[in-house]
Amino acid sequence: MRQPLARLEIAVPRPLREEVYVRLRQAILDSVYPAGTKLVEADLAAALCISRTPIREALHKLELEGLVERVPGGTGLRVAGLSREEVEEIYGIRATLEGYAARLAAARMTGAEAARLSALLDASAEAVAAGDTEALLRINTEFHGAIYRIAGSRRLEGLVRGLHERVMRYRAATLEIDGQGRVGLDEHRAILGALAAGDAARAEALAVAHVRRKMRVVAEHLSTETASR
Secondary structure (H helix, E strand, O other), X not given: OOOXXXXXXXXXXXXXXXXXXXXHHHHHHOOOOOOOOEEOXXXXXXXXXXXXXXXXXXXHHHHHHOOEEEOOOOOXXXXXXXXXXXXXXXXXXXXXXXXXXXXXXXXXXXXXXXHHHHHHXXXXXXXXXXXXXXXXXXXXXXXXHHHHHHHOOHHHHHHHHHHHHHOHHHHHHHHOOOOHHHHHHHHHHHHHHHHHOOOHHHHHXXXXXXXXXXXXXXXXXXXXXXXXX
């Protein structure tokens, strides 16, 4: 289980409002505060042992990003959820960008990079076997990040990561659905095979199919979650 916010200890010097913003944002992305959770300034300030002013500034910034929204009726703020339409839009864009990243990476792949990706997939297999969703989520993120870096486009990497973060909070939940970890692992192995072979067209097609399958899983999860409320 994710740990709630605790007393704020700043390791890297930066403005307090920025530290609070980063901490709250990560807590939302990690589902410490799931969609629909009310965010009360006084409670957050007490948890972090700080005044309410930087909390208010951080919440305003998160509201502008769309991670936080006003509760209907103007009774405070809550963590924003995503509609099925928004999920499909985000994943649709991601599919195109990640397919392009795979195409670029196939042309730049080296033996050393293929070995590193293979080692990550071996670690993924261990996490799947152990039922360690948190480790699998971390390794999967690292696998995709390595492909972005191999692609060699920082602009592309930034775009994909931004979209990736928007659905981060749903990834752990969907990985816990029976068989999803194994299916994702098999798809990653196929993508790596195409990358290692330098087959740009196949790598792109497999990457697109992989993201679109995850889109369907997340959309279905959202539908089930909404129906159960």
